[in-house]
Amino acid sequence: MSFEFVSVPAFATRQPRGRARKCRPRKQGAGRGGWGRLDDFDMQPLPIDQEDPIYDATNDDDDGSTEWVESYPTFDEKTIVRMLRGFMQELFSHGDVTETLRACERVNWPESKHIVVQTIIPFSFSFKDAERELTSTVLAYFVQQQFLSTGDVERGFNALLEQLPSLLLDAPKASEYLYKFITRAVSHGCVSHTFVFQHPLTSQDGPQADVLHRAQAMLTAPHNKILIDKIWGDHAEFRDLGFAKSRIHTLLQELLVSSDVSEACRCIHDLSEPHFVHEVVYQAVYLAMECGMQPRVLDLVCELLSRMSTSGLCSSDQMTMGFRRVYNALDDILIDLPHGYRHLAYVVDACYNRDAITATCVQELPQRPYRRRREISEAESEMSMDTDEW
Numbered sequence: 103m104s105f106e107f108v109s110v111p112a113f114a115t116r117q118p119r120g121r122a123r124k125c126r127p128r129k130q131g132a133g134r135g136g137w138g139r140l141d142d143f144d145m146q147p148l149p150i151d152q153e154d155p156i157y158d159a160t161n162d163d164d165d166g167s168t169e170w171v172e173s174y175p176t177f178d179e180k181t182i183v184r185m186l187r188g189f190m191q192e193l194f195s196h197g198d199v200t201e202t203l204r205a206c207e208r209v210n211w212p213e214s215k216h217i218v219v220q221t222i223i224p225f226s227f228s229f230k231d232a233e234r235e236l237t238s239t240v241l242a243y244f245v246q247q248q249f250l251s252t253g254d255v256e257r258g259f260n261a262l263l264e265q266l267p268s269l270l271l272d273a274p275k276a277s278e279y280l281y282k283f284i285t286r287a288v289s290h291g292c293v294s295h296t297f298v299f300q301h302p303l304t305s306q307d308g309p310q311a312d313v314l315h316r317a318q319a320m321l322t323a324p325h326n327k328i329l330i331d332k333i334w335g336d337h338a339e340f341r342d343l344g345f346a347k348s349r350i351h352t353l354l355q356e357l358l359v360s361s362d363v364s365e366a367c368r369c370i371h372d373l374s375e376p377h378f379v380h381e382v383v384y385q386a387v388y389l390a391m392e393c394g395m396q397p398r399v400l401d402l403v404c405e406l407l408s409r410m411s412t413s414g415l416c417s418s419d420q421m422t423m424g425f426r427r428v429y430n431a432l433d434d435i436l437i438d439l440p441h442g443y444r445h446l447a448y449v450v451d452a453c454y455n456r457d458a459i460t461a462t463c464v465q466e467l468p469q470r471p472y473r474r475r476r477e478i479s480e481a482e483s484e485m486s487m488d489t490d491e492w
Contacts, residue, residue, distance in 0.1 A: 383424025
C-alpha cells in the first residue's frame with residue numbers, strides 16, 4: 103500500500119473568514135492558579151543564614167527582646183511653618199477641622215506648640231473673612247481636643263503682639279484682625295479674660311495697646327455674644343441664595359442713598375459669591391427700569407456695572423447672563439413697568455459705550471413690544487356718539 107503526498111497551497115489551509123472562529127485559551131504562561139493557591143505559601147520567617155555576606159551579628163540576631171517603637175522625625179522651625187501653611191491651605195479647600203487635627207497630630211512637635219497660633223493666624227490675613235472664620239474655628243477645636251493648651255494659645259498671642267509692627271507692613275489691617283482673633287479666642291475659652299484685661303501692654307502706647315483696648319471694648323459691649331459670633335460676618339457656606347438676594351437688594355438701596363459706587367463694589371466683593379454676581383446685574387438693571395425717571399439712578403447703575411466689569415468683580419459671562427435674565431422676563435416686567443423699556447435701552451447703550459457688555463448682548467435686546475390699542479365696547483362707542491351729537 104503506497105501513499106502519495108500532494109502539496110496543498112497555503113491559502114487552502116486557512117479557515118473561511120465567514121465562519122465563527124473558535125476561541126480557545128492559549129496554554130502559554132502560568133495562568134490562573136499557576137503559582138498555586140493563595141494559602142499554599144508558608145508564612146513562617148526564613149532562617150537567618152550566618153554565611154550570608156551581608157550578615158551582621160549585631161542587627162540580624164533577633165532573640166525576641168527587640169522592641170519596635172513608632173517614632174516621627176523631628177523638624178526645624180522653618181519646616182514646621184511650611185507644613186502648617188500647607189495644612190491651612192487644605193483646610194480652606196475642604197473645611198474639615200477633624201482632618202486638619204489628624205494631620206497635625208502626625209508631626210513631632212516641640213514642648214510648646216505656640217508656633218501653631220503664631221503661624222496660622224498671620225497666614226489667614228491674606229485671605230477673606232470666611233477663611234479667618236475657619237481659622238478661629240480650628241483654633242477652638244484644637245483647644246477642645248487638648249491638642250493645644252491655654253498657655254500655648256496665650257504664648258502665641260503674645261508673640262503676635264510683639265510682631266505686630268512688622269505684621270502691619272504686610273497687612274495694614276493686622277490690628278483689626280488680631281483683636282478679632284483674641285476676642286473670639288476669649289469667647290471660646292481658649293484664652294482667659296485676665297489675658298486681655300490684665301495684660302501689661304494695656305498701660306503702654308502703641309498698636310499692641312490699641313488691639314487689647316478694642317478687644318476689651320468688644321468683650322464688655324452689650325449683647326456681645328451675638329456680636330462676637332458674627333465678628334467675621336456671614337459667609338456663603340452658611341446661608342442660602344435667598345439671604346444673598348436680600349443682601350444684594352440692601353446694598354443697592356444703600357447705593358441710591360449714599361451714591362458711593364466704591365462702597366457698593368466692596369460690599370459685592372465681601373459677598374464671596376463669584377458665581378452669583380449675575381443677580382447683582384439683574385437687580386441693578388431692574389432698579390434702573392423701575393426708578394429710571396430719575397437720571398441720577400440711571401447714571402449710578404451704569405457706573406456700578408462699568409466699575410464691576412473693569413475691576414474684575416463681574417466676568418463677561420456673568421454680565422451677559424444678568425442682562426439675558428432681564429431680556430427673558432421682559433414681557434412680565436413691562437406689565438408692572440410700562441415705561442421700563444426706554445430705561446433698559448438707555449442702560450444697554452451706556453454699558454456698551456463703557457465696554458461693560460459685548461455687542462452680542464446688545465443685539466440680543468428684544469424689540470420694543472407693540473402695544474395694541476384698547477378695544478372700545480359698543481356701549482362706550484354709543485356713549486361717545488351721543489356726546490358728539492350733543
